[in-house]
Amino acid sequence: MNDFGLSIWGNSNFIIENGKVCINSASKPAIIDIVKEIRDDGYRGPLLLRFPHLIQKQIEQIHASFAKAKKEFAYEGKFNAVFPLKVNQYPGFVKNLTSLGKPYNYGLEAGSKAELLLTMAYNNDGAPITVNGFKDKELINIGFIAAEMGHNITLTIEGLNELEAIIATAKERFKPKPKIGLRIRLHSTGAGIWAKSGGIHSKFGLTSTELIEAVNMLKKANLLDHFTMIHFHLGSQISEIHPLKKALIEAGNIYAELRKMGATNLKAINLGGGLAIEYSQFKEASSRNYTLNEYANDVVYMLKTITEQKKEIQPDIFIESGRFISASHALLVAPVLELFSQEYTEEKLNLKKNNPNLITELIDLYNSIKPSNALEYLHDAIHHTESVLTLFDLGYVDLQDRSNAEVLLRLIGKKAVVMLGNKSNSSDLEKIQKEVQERYLVNFSIFQSLPDFWGLKQNFPIMPLDRLDERPTLPASIWDITCDSDGEISYNDETNPLLLHDVDVEKEDYFLGFFLVGAYQEVLGMKHNLFTHPTEATIELTPQGYEIKDLLESQSILDIMEDMDYDVYEIQDTLNERLEKSELINDTQKKQVLGELYLFLNDNSYLKTIN
Numbered sequence: 001m002n003d004f005g006l007s008i009w010g011n012s013n014f015i016i017e018n019g020k021v022c023i024n025s026a027s028k029p030a031i032i033d034i035v036k037e038i039r040d041d042g043y044r045g046p047l048l049l050r051f052p053h054l055i056q057k058q059i060e061q062i063h064a065s066f067a068k069a070k071k072e073f074a075y076e077g078k079f080n081a082v083f084p085l086k087v088n089q090y091p092g093f094v095k096n097l098t099s100l101g102k103p104y105n106y107g108l109e110a111g112s113k114a115e116l117l118l119t120m121a122y123n124n125d126g127a128p129i130t131v132n133g134f135k136d137k138e139l140i141n142i143g144f145i146a147a148e149m150g151h152n153i154t155l156t157i158e159g160l161n162e163l164e165a166i167i168a169t170a171k172e173r174f175k176p177k178p179k180i181g182l183r184i185r186l187h188s189t190g191a192g193i194w195a196k197s198g199g200i201h202s203k204f205g206l207t208s209t210e211l212i213e214a215v216n217m218l219k220k221a222n223l224l225d226h227f228t229m230i231h232f233h234l235g236s237q238i239s240e241i242h243p244l245k246k247a248l249i250e251a252g253n254i255y256a257e258l259r260k261m262g263a264t265n266l267k268a269i270n271l272g273g274g275l276a277i278e279y280s281q282f283k284e285a286s287s288r289n290y291t292l293n294e295y296a297n298d299v300v301y302m303l304k305t306i307t308e309q310k311k312e313i314q315p316d317i318f319i320e321s322g323r324f325i326s327a328s329h330a331l332l333v334a335p336v337l338e339l340f341s342q343e344y345t346e347e348k349l350n351l352k353k354n355n356p357n358l359i360t361e362l363i364d365l366y367n368s369i370k371p372s373n374a375l376e377y378l379h380d381a382i383h384h385t386e387s388v389l390t391l392f393d394l395g396y397v398d399l400q401d402r403s404n405a406e407v408l409l410r411l412i413g414k415k416a417v418v419m420l421g422n423k424s425n426s427s428d429l430e431k432i433q434k435e436v437q438e439r440y441l442v443n444f445s446i447f448q449s450l451p452d453f454w455g456l457k458q459n460f461p462i463m464p465l466d467r468l469d470e471r472p473t474l475p476a477s478i479w480d481i482t483c484d485s486d487g488e489i490s491y492n493d494e495t496n497p498l499l500l501h502d503v504d505v506e507k508e509d510y511f512l513g514f515f516l517v518g519a520y521q522e523v524l525g526m527k528h529n530l531f532t533h534p535t536e537a538t539i540e541l542t543p544q545g546y547e548i549k550d551l552l553e554s555q556s557i558l559d560i561m562e563d564m565d566y567d568v569y570e571i572q573d574t575l576n577e578r579l580e581k582s583e584l585i586n587d588t589q590k591k592q593v594l595g596e597l598y599l600f601l602n603d604n605s606y607l608k609t610i611n
């Protein structure tokens with residue numbers, strides 16, 4: 001049985017039972033049942049399911065690992081975590097995160113004015129807020145207001161000009177002041193495709209010279225006692241642990257040096273994010289070389305060792321993990337609309353009385369193919385079909401012959417896959433898989449729902465939600481419904497050897513799950529072709545099973561037009577006027593058409609055909 005790599009990327013969140021993907025909870029609900037329940041209420045496009053229990057699990061794991069590490073090394077600093085809003089600002093995620101994080105004093109991180117205002121509204125009372133990224137005077141002002149409201153906020157400055165603005169603002173505002181953090185520029189860089197945020201050439205942070213200057217400026221402004229934290233961030237999805245260790249040594253030493261310069265309230269090191277998760281569906285391409293426990297142990301051990309050497313107090317540890325906390329909580333489910341070669345059936349053959357020789361040979365291959373010769377016959381069939389296409393270009397065979405050749409090749413391919421799939425040694429099967437790919441048209445947009453696949457070729461685990469007790473036989477390329485040729489996840493025998501089932505979607509539903517899409521994908525999603533954020537629902541586990549909550553339908557076409565600053569009244573009026581003016585239909589017909597237009601405008605763009 002093929003588990004689609006669930007044992008690699010699944011983190012025990014899901015299990016397969018009776019051929020279905022089920023939530024790994026006491027009652028083990030099947031995801032396909034949840035999906036069908038929602039679809040029965042009329043929601044037909046792609047669905048984004050949120051699982052708050054998986055947010056809770058990640059929060060608990062991160063705290064448990066650091067608690068264990070602290071105990072093991074008798075570490076004295078505290079552990080704190082904040083969630084960086086840029087990773088997922090959707091209310092369906094944020095509100096769950098803050099309520100589930102409350103017992104852990106879980107905080108939020110903001111990187112812009114809008115995010116900062118969100119943290120001020122939703123952050124748990126007393127939990128930390130950190131603010132990173134470029135700041136103007138206005139943003140700094142909002143940070144001061146947060147402190148005045150009673151928030152436990154730290155403004156991390158990225159450059160000396162920001163510090164100047166903070167010093168000026170401090171003179172103007174009321175008494176409560178935010179804490180100040182300094183982002184340090186490390187020599188160390190991370191590893192992985194998102195490693196750009198670290199290193200001496202990174203976009204952010206203060207050099208050694210600037211750090212010294214910053215401390216002097218703070219002293220002079222009488223604000224040194226507000227300086228409490230240093231911060232660094234090596235980039236997202238750090239694939240190897242080694243660069244983190246180097247960064248910790250660097251940061252630990254900077255911490256100790258700054259304290260020796262008189263920054264005695266400096267008591268925290270903020271490691272930023274970067275904690276990786278496993279996306280790989282195929283073992284060969286593992287995404288990271290460490291576990292959470294190893295990460296926590298290394299951080300605690302390194303900071304303890306350095307501060308002991310330097311005879312300084314052990315700092316509180318702040319972490320800004322985004323991907324690790326949010327990725328697993330969301331699952332996109334999309335129906336397969338069509339298998340492109342499904343129409344290649346025997347009925348579609350329209351053989352002539354006298355067929356060209358090559359067609360006759362293809363028919364022979366189709367009739368006499370057997371397991372012992374399947375691979376060889378398939379190759380012959382490919383060769384013959386190519387010859388037929390050449391003859392067609394030269395005008396020697398007609399369109400009907402060409403059609404027959406194409407159908408026969410697909411039929412031979414399907415027979416070959418089944419024959420070789422049943423043999424115990426399937427290396428022959430692997431050889432032909434590249435050549436008999438099936439294209440699955442799926443009711444979703446890669447640009448909207450998997451933008452990191454489009455932009456960075458980041459793979460996400462993909463698997464069907466049922467039929468997992470049947471062997472999948474077709475090498476699958478996934479096509480989304482945008483009219484952009486980049487909207488494809490193609491089969492690749494090395495990096496993405498995805499096999500799916502041979503299904504007749506006119507007779508039965510077939511749903512694909514795209515897993516681990518809860519980090520970055522939602523907000524980076526683009527409205528290409530005007531497809532919007534899919535319909536979402538929150539699935540809460542109950543002792544008996546589950547409850548579907550907070551169902552939020554995908555935006556309507558009018559909503560998208562409004563988002564794009566169209567005047568939607570103008571659009572409706574113009575459509576109306578044009579319809580009125582038409583002399584091709586009568587008034588009763590016009591009334592009906594107007595009603596139809598109204599419905600379409602108030603529905604979303606995803607396809608409704610068949611499935």
Ligand SMILES: *Cc1c(COP(=O)(O)O)cnc(C)c1O
Pocket residue numbers: 084086087132233235236237272273274275320321322323324519
């Ligand atoms: C993006 C970002 C994070 C989150 O990184 P993850 O890899 O998602 O954990 C944390 N801190 C800062 C400063 C960031 O820019």
